[in-house]
Amino acid sequence: MMDAAAAQRRVDRERNARKQAEQLLEKKSLDLYEANENLRLLAASLEQQVEERTAELNEKRKLAVAADDAKSEFLAMMSHEIRTPMNGVLGTLMLLDPEQLNSHQADLVETAVDSAESLLEIINDILDFSKIEAGKMDLENVEFDITSLINDTVSAVKPLAKKKNLTFKTRISSKIQGAVVGDSLRVRQILTNLISNAIKFTDSGQIDITIDRDQADSSDLIRFTVTDTGHGIAPDKLDLIFTAFSQADGSTTRKFGGTGLGLAICSRLVVLMGGEIGVESEPGKGSTFWFTARLARVDKSSSVAKASVKKIPSEFAPFENVHLLLVEDNATNRKVLSLLLQSIGVSFEVAENGQEAVDALASDADRFSLVLMDAQMPVLDGYEATAQIRAREQNSRVKSAIPIVALTANAMRGDREKCVAAGMSDYMTKPVRKGELHAMIGKWVNQSAIVADNRVEIV
Amino acid sequence: MKGIIFTEFVEMVEDKFSPEMVDTIIEASDLPSGGVYTSVGTYDHSEIVTLVTALSEQTNIGAVDLIHAYCSHLFVRFTQMHPEFFADQSTVFEFLKQVDGYIHVEVKKLHPDAELPKFSYETPRDDQLVLIYQSSRHLGDVAEGLIRGCIEYFNEEITIERDDRTNGGDANIHFTLTKVA
Numbered sequence: 001m002m003d004a005a006a007a008q009r010r011v012d013r014e015r016n017a018r019k020q021a022e023q024l025l026e027k028k029s030l031d032l033y034e035a036n037e038n039l040r041l042l043a044a045s046l047e048q049q050v051e052e053r054t055a056e057l058n059e060k061r062k063l064a065v066a067a068d069d070a071k072s073e074f075l076a077m078m079s080h081e082i083r084t085p086m087n088g089v090l091g092t093l094m095l096l097d098p099e100q101l102n103s104h105q106a107d108l109v110e111t112a113v114d115s116a117e118s119l120l121e122i123i124n125d126i127l128d129f130s131k132i133e134a135g136k137m138d139l140e141n142v143e144f145d146i147t148s149l150i151n152d153t154v155s156a157v158k159p160l161a162k163k164k165n166l167t168f169k170t171r172i173s174s175k176i177q178g179a180v181v182g183d184s185l186r187v188r189q190i191l192t193n194l195i196s197n198a199i200k201f202t203d204s205g206q207i208d209i210t211i212d213r214d215q216a217d218s219s220d221l222i223r224f225t226v227t228d229t230g231h232g233i234a235p236d237k238l239d240l241i242f243t244a245f246s247q248a249d250g251s252t253t254r255k256f257g258g259t260g261l262g263l264a265i266c267s268r269l270v271v272l273m274g275g276e277i278g279v280e281s282e283p284g285k286g287s288t289f290w291f292t293a294r295l296a297r298v299d300k301s302s303s304v305a306k307a308s309v310k311k312i313p314s315e316f317a318p319f320e321n322v323h324l325l326l327v328e329d330n331a332t333n334r335k336v337l338s339l340l341l342q343s344i345g346v347s348f349e350v351a352e353n354g355q356e357a358v359d360a361l362a363s364d365a366d367r368f369s370l371v372l373m374d375a376q377m378p379v380l381d382g383y384e385a386t387a388q389i390r391a392r393e394q395n396s397r398v399k400s401a402i403p404i405v406a407l408t409a410n411a412m413r414g415d416r417e418k419c420v421a422a423g424m425s426d427y428m429t430k431p432v433r434k435g436e437l438h439a440m441i442g443k444w445v446n447q448s449a450i451v452a453d454n455r456v457e458i459v
Numbered sequence: 460m461k462g463i464i465f466t467e468f469v470e471m472v473e474d475k476f477s478p479e480m481v482d483t484i485i486e487a488s489d490l491p492s493g494g495v496y497t498s499v500g501t502y503d504h505s506e507i508v509t510l511v512t513a514l515s516e517q518t519n520i521g522a523v524d525l526i527h528a529y530c531s532h533l534f535v536r537f538t539q540m541h542p543e544f545f546a547d548q549s550t551v552f553e554f555l556k557q558v559d560g561y562i563h564v565e566v567k568k569l570h571p572d573a574e575l576p577k578f579s580y581e582t583p584r585d586d587q588l589v590l591i592y593q594s595s596r597h598l599g600d601v602a603e604g605l606i607r608g609c610i611e612y613f614n615e616e617i618t619i620e621r622d623d624r625t626n627g628g629d630a631n632i633h634f635t636l637t638k639v640a
Contacts, residue, residue: 002482006483010482017495020495020500
């Protein structure tokens, strides 16, 4: 048997050990609680930081969106502001009768016209490029005749080649014919750009243009090829030429002019059309530029109204029995347009704002064959005026609605839609050229019967 | 040193000798803790040396033999308390190689205040493992006892050669383990 004192000591040791363990446990519990508490506080502070940061970022995002909106707004405004005076300049110059000028004056006028045209081209390039960069370039999907488009485009640039004594050959494959669906204006823009470049950089020799189906006959991909016998491009510069603001050679700008945006715009447009663009070149021998575009063929039996490509006649046949209403608030524009209309032999009346137009049509609509309607005007703008005219037509159940063609300096996305939505029949951007105006009037005056059937329903 | 080393020692002395023997050696030693141990506490490692020395004096058994015996016991207790460390190991060499890189890492997680010796190893031959013990505690006997306990546990025939290369400072002992063919 253990003696009593030893047993007591053992019990004491066990008890003390237990107490020690309990104290340790308590201390550990406290430590654990504190650690937990610290974690909780940390989590709370992190959450708060996340919230603050999120709020900050939201604020910054708002500012960025606002800045972007302001930029778009500015772009739209500049587009309008620049085109309006350009309209005045170009219109006025074109009205000068060369026969009444001496040769020195005629030279000066020609220089002024050339400069104004170049400026307009540059403005258009910059606007196009800005639109593409902002993702705001919308391509149209309308039916057009591909062969006429090619012929029109080629004949428009042919005189330039003739001036330089270049041989000019166009080959259109028999597989290319009939109606296709796409953006005819943009196809024309790319083709014009490539051909103009070829002419610009070729001093002698020839320009060959070939248009063919890209692969099998079933493919909608059309390949346009432009080959010249010009300067050619150094291999190390080939990659650069489709890049914005770069030309193969810095001296190009000084020698040949241009913004250096043309091919950059083309290459982006081609992508939007589901195609590709490329170049093969050898310095001193010439270059071959090509692009493809996906242009869906139209079933011949379908009866969709064609947005046919109008040939711009070199001489403007006067219109008989055609009387227009010109609605334009800006005095300069009014004068230019009036003179343009006179020069193509159209009689017309003038309204200075939308309200005057509405009133003129209300008194006697039948005397007008067409309305040329400015979009932005004081008192009553073109959209609202059109809406009122259409409403009146609905109420009085007229058999054929009057064609209303928008004349606007707005070249931004959505303008065409806005005009159509307001009930307008067609759309022209300023500055308006004589040929375009003639073609537009011809289109609507001759088609007014069809138009009445196809007009967008106004609610 | 972790309290478990002391509580296990006390229990072993109670079992193998008697509760009176525990009381006697504690009374004979001047221990800072007063011989009050709990497995969750931490105590000065010199106390275990003092207790073993006292037990050796009382029983006339060599201190080193006592340590080896105790360590064999301790090793078996480890395999019971932490079976997870033994689940994947099936040989002495495999187990000992894992001590530094795995087991001591796990021990640190459970006991951040534990001060652990360093065990590195070399394998000069397929049938040989050189385990190098380095520690400021100079508990080479405990290390050897545990190695022996390990060999006993896995029931293998392995001889141990001990080469003390300590040269002042920390202990540096090479244990060469050779499998008996």
